[in-house]
Amino acid sequence: MSYKNEQLSEEKVFKDPVHRYVHVRDRVIWDLIGTPEFQRLRRIKQLGTTNLTFHGAEHSRFNHSLGVYEVVRRIISVFKDYPNWDNDERLLCLCAALLHDLGHGPFSHSFEKVFKLDHEQFTQKIILGDTQIHKILEKVQPGFAQDVADVIGKTYANKLVISLISSQIDADRMDYLQRDAYFTGVSYGHFDMERILRVMRPMEEQAVIKSTGMHAVEDYIMSRYQMYWQVYFHPVSRSAEVILTKILHRAKFLYEHDYAFKLKPAHFISFFNGNVTLQDYLRLDESVVHYYFQLWQDEEDAILSDLCERFMDRRLFKYIEFSPNRMMREWMELYSLFKKVGIDPDYYLVEDSSSDLPYDFYRPGEEGERVPIYLQMPNDELKELSRQSDIVEAISGKKRTDHKLYFPLDMLKEKAQNSDVKRILAILNGQGVVNHHAE
Template sequence: MSYRCEQLQEEKVFKDPVHRYIHVRYRVIWDLIGTKEFQRLRRIKQLGTSYLTFHGAEHSRFNHSLGVYELVRRITENFTGRKEWSEDQRLLALTASLLHDLGHGPFSHSFEKVFDLDHEQFTQAIILGDTEVHHVLKKVSDTFPEQVAAVINKTHEDQLVVSLISSQIDADRMDYLLRDAYFTGVSYGQFDLERLLRVMRPKKDQVVIKQTGMHAVEDYILSRYQMHWQVYFHPVSRSAEVLLSRILHRVKELYQAGYQFRQTPDHFLSFFKGDVSLEDYIRLDETIVMYYFQQWKEETDYILHDLCDRFVNRKLFKFVSHHTDFEAKDWQTLYQAFEAVGLDPTYYLVEDSTSDLPYDFYRPGESNERVPIYLLTPEDELVELSRLSTIVDAISGKTRSDHKLFYPRDEIEKLTPSKEKDAIVTLLKLNQR
């Protein structure tokens, strides 16, 4: 199929702190950026609650989406003239890269967990539904919205295009590592982007890397590993996520119990009922959520008031490392002690676990199989990365996990001496061993 690839009379550019300039030549890309669904991404932070840890992390999904588009533009520019690549593939890849995060909700993954949502499903719904985005895509061809949605769903027959946006070395990951490192002020996410772009090559089912670029790939994978543990899984950010999720759980619980809110959560009602329309989803962003948090600080329910005040004014829970050998009887004693001092353990004693697998290769029969990164040898053969890289081989298939227990230390410290306070302090120290 041949798409209608109308170009602008004059190239448009966005000034960008990471890539210097983002270039737009296609009419469809320019029109998509102007839709209300894409502009909504300005009101969704890229790093969720991390701005409470790294004060510079105020960048948005809008920034990131433009960045991913720009990287795909630069990668595919290098593919021009190769037999494995066409202009139609390029337009499809550019469009899907721009829209890949369109369905993210406020505070992204934390919000999804509470209401059992999937941002990729909403991304596809926006692309295929009665939206401004859909109407722009239809101008390219009648089936173009379905083609873009299939790429984002990873079911498109052209897996080469899919791999540009979703693989173990894709434009999405490359942009968020560099962008997140820039805005958090850390150096962990830095890698040799220019070298990587120069050594990427199109093959039938995925992008591969020239063998001469192996060390740039190693650098990228180690950067990703370090960013996860120093930024994405930072315990202070996780503490803020715990508060966020507990607030939403509390509001849902109060609503279902018939509590009379001073500020009725109108924007959340369909989420509580599990009947979320596309319109409901699109109109909810982080400015709306923060408005409600400010209002709920004034509610008579103490737990909701306290949790919202903590989140808005950054009075976060403290944490101890949690070890799996903490016995069931100790848990029971700890829960009972919290209840005895008036702290509901459902909201004030929260266990949180996280893990990361920095790189893996194909393991038939195992869950969550990953397409590996392939190196292209001078003999035009494909070799899986860890077979040639001792650095990558050392971390391949190895999952690192971290478990923490979050609680309001300030409330514990204010308690008058008692056996319950002693039990809490003792057990929390025991847990930390």
């Protein structure tokens, strides 16, 4: 039997809090899970700094990746009897699902922004580079690693395969919404996935949903909407992200200005220099980052030391609602006043915005255009979801953005007798200071 078709002598299962069990029978999948590159995902949290707001959010990209694999495995079990499904694509779909988040770095999106990296590009580099992952994929057949990378890069010829991993209703979202809801302890992310899987049908370019499953899809989309605003964009988690980002900016600034660190930041140097190799990338995980943050609390540089203490001890910034259009004059005055009182506004006065488009219909030619969800009517006609659902139509194409201004209220209170600080506090209080870290 070829390696591509080789099955384990008995099925392996992972006990999973979301899907009950993750089932593995393919030798290829089992071997991929055992690679150093995949095991590294145990050391990358799925939700970055969210555990500083929702203390249960300690789950990893490893958990999530297994979950996405399991959802795709279940979808394929439904598709296998339909003429539009080519079962030769089965292993490709399973591998792409398992490996889709392979390139995430520590604290994922915050880390990417600072160093101008792209986790999808690194996922492809790991799959195509000198790695154990690559060796296993090429053992399936020459060029198989490239096919997996193309699915993740959304350039693979069969768009149906891509849609299972990346679309407006895909295995990735179906896993992370439920998994993140479970570990954060909120109820928003729950929806009837079993129903959605039962009514998914393969078409030439994407999976569609039988019209009888419309209400389950409505529930899914509203779950996503609620999770983004109640969990993913929670202002306290964003406060931690702001501090994390500023720590990395400060460390990079100090390195570029020949600051003498007590311990040379060896793991960060290629990131500071902008010449990151694949080996450098794979060596850096959240345990390493925490190690440096722990040490940097004792650095001579007051800003780096303070920011690291804040992050490690959860002394986060406070925030106010902020409108860049209406409050630019106040922001400029605050920036000037912060400088006057000796608090560097580049690190301690930070505007942060988050935005989301919960569902969109097809807008040809627009940047980031989205393929919509289609319902298969009883006569086999396809209709775009928002044309049939009043609930989805109400939020379709509506991008919501939230702006916050973050600052260290404790630092200001220490200088409360200073007239300039009094003016700062008056401006901030005039905008309504939020006095909680939020639990």
